[in-house]
Amino acid sequence: MKASTALISRRRAVQLAAATLLPSRALTAMAQTDFPSRAVRIVVPFPAGGNSDVIARTIAQRLTQAWNQPVVVDNKPGADTVIATSDVARAAPDGHTILMNISLIVQNTVTKEKLPFDTFRELRPLIAATETPMYFVAGQAGSERPTSLDEFLKIGKARPGLLTFGSFGMGSTGHLLLLALQRAATVDITHVPFKGNSDVIIQLLNGQITSSFLPYSAIAPHLAGGKIRILAATGETRPTIAPGVPTFEELGIKGFTASQWNGFFVSTRTPKTAMDRLTRDFDTAIKSAEVSTRLNALGLTPVGGTPEQFQKMIDRDFELIRTAIKSGQYKPE
CATH class of the missing domain: 3.40.190.10 (Periplasmic binding protein-like II)
Structure with a gap:
C-alpha cells in the first residue's frame, strides 16, 4: 500500500477529532474516585536496560513514592512497538495502563499497511518525557x-x-x-x-x-x-552534553530541528480527572532534581509540560514524513 500526504492528513484529522471526544457517563463516574486506586502499569515496547526502559523505571519510582501505589514497568518488545501499543489500546481506559513510546508510534501509522488498532483514535499524548538531538x-x-x-x-x-x-x-x-x-x-x-x-x-x-x-x-x-x-x-542550539558539535543550522543546512523523544500515551477515553492528575504528577516527576539528574547523565533533556506541547512534537514528526513523501524520496509499501 502506498502512503501519501492525503493519507497522513486524514489520519491527523481523525487524531484531532478524537481528542475532543467526551468520556461516557460510566467513565465520568469512574473519574470521581481517587486516582490512582490501584497499581499503575507502564508498558515499554523495548527490552529492559535500554534508554526507554531506564527512563520509565526512573519516573515510575518517583511516582510510586508520590502516589503510595506501585507503578510497575512492563516490557513488551517486538513488532516495531506494535505489541506494546496494542496492549495499551486494549486495556481499560481508566488511566492505570500507560504506554511509553518513541516516534515509531507516528511512523507506524504510515509505514504499516495494517495495525491492530487505530493509533490516534484510541490513544492520546499524555506528556513528553525526554528529547535528545540526533x-x-x-x-x-x-x-x-x-x-x-x-x-x-x-x-x-x-x-x-x-x-x-x-x-x-x-x-x-x-x-x-x-x-x-x-x-x-x-x-x-x-x-x-x-x-x-x-x-x-x-x-x-x-x-x-x-x-x-x-x-x-x-x-x-x-x-x-x-x-x-x-x-x-539536530536542534536549534548546540547540545549541552556536546557543546563542541555544531548544529546543521550553524552549518547552513536548514530544517534539522527534529529530535528523538520518549513520551507517554493513554487511552483517548481516559477520564479528565485521571488525565489531569497524570499530567500534573508526571510533569512534577520528570522535572524533579532526582529524575532530571538521572536523565541528564544519559544525555537526555527532560521535557514534561502538557499534552498540547507533546502534540506539537508529534506534529513535527508527521511533517517530516509528509515532506519525505511529497519529495518522492520515501515510498512506504
Missing part, C-alpha cells in the same frame, strides 16, 4: 576519515556510490533525516536498514557503513577510539 556521525569513507560535515559531503559528491548510511529501519527518524540531508545537500547516500542501533554501531566501527544519525547515548562509549566522529547535531 547526531550525524561518520566513520571510514573509503581511504578517508572525514572530520567535518563539509568534508563528508565533498567525499560523497566526488565519489558517487561510496557513502552509506545505517538506520534502525525504513521510516525511522534516522532514515527520514537522511532523506532530508540528501535533499538539502544534493548528495547520494545509500541507505542500509538494520534491526537496531547496536547493529548500526557495530557496522560503523567495522567500516561496513560510513554514517548514521544516532542518539548520544549510543555513540558516547565509542568516541574515544576515534573510529567514529560526530559531524553535526
Whole structure:
C-alpha cells in the first residue's frame, strides 16, 4: 500500500477529532474516585536496560513514592512497538495502563499497511518525557576519515556510490533525516536498514557503513577510539552534553530541528480527572532534581509540560514524513 500526504492528513484529522471526544457517563463516574486506586502499569515496547526502559523505571519510582501505589514497568518488545501499543489500546481506559513510546508510534501509522488498532483514535499524548538531538556521525569513507560535515559531503559528491548510511529501519527518524540531508545537500547516500542501533554501531566501527544519525547515548562509549566522529547535531542550539558539535543550522543546512523523544500515551477515553492528575504528577516527576539528574547523565533533556506541547512534537514528526513523501524520496509499501 502506498502512503501519501492525503493519507497522513486524514489520519491527523481523525487524531484531532478524537481528542475532543467526551468520556461516557460510566467513565465520568469512574473519574470521581481517587486516582490512582490501584497499581499503575507502564508498558515499554523495548527490552529492559535500554534508554526507554531506564527512563520509565526512573519516573515510575518517583511516582510510586508520590502516589503510595506501585507503578510497575512492563516490557513488551517486538513488532516495531506494535505489541506494546496494542496492549495499551486494549486495556481499560481508566488511566492505570500507560504506554511509553518513541516516534515509531507516528511512523507506524504510515509505514504499516495494517495495525491492530487505530493509533490516534484510541490513544492520546499524555506528556513528553525526554528529547535528545540526533547526531550525524561518520566513520571510514573509503581511504578517508572525514572530520567535518563539509568534508563528508565533498567525499560523497566526488565519489558517487561510496557513502552509506545505517538506520534502525525504513521510516525511522534516522532514515527520514537522511532523506532530508540528501535533499538539502544534493548528495547520494545509500541507505542500509538494520534491526537496531547496536547493529548500526557495530557496522560503523567495522567500516561496513560510513554514517548514521544516532542518539548520544549510543555513540558516547565509542568516541574515544576515534573510529567514529560526530559531524553535526539536530536542534536549534548546540547540545549541552556536546557543546563542541555544531548544529546543521550553524552549518547552513536548514530544517534539522527534529529530535528523538520518549513520551507517554493513554487511552483517548481516559477520564479528565485521571488525565489531569497524570499530567500534573508526571510533569512534577520528570522535572524533579532526582529524575532530571538521572536523565541528564544519559544525555537526555527532560521535557514534561502538557499534552498540547507533546502534540506539537508529534506534529513535527508527521511533517517530516509528509515532506519525505511529497519529495518522492520515501515510498512506504
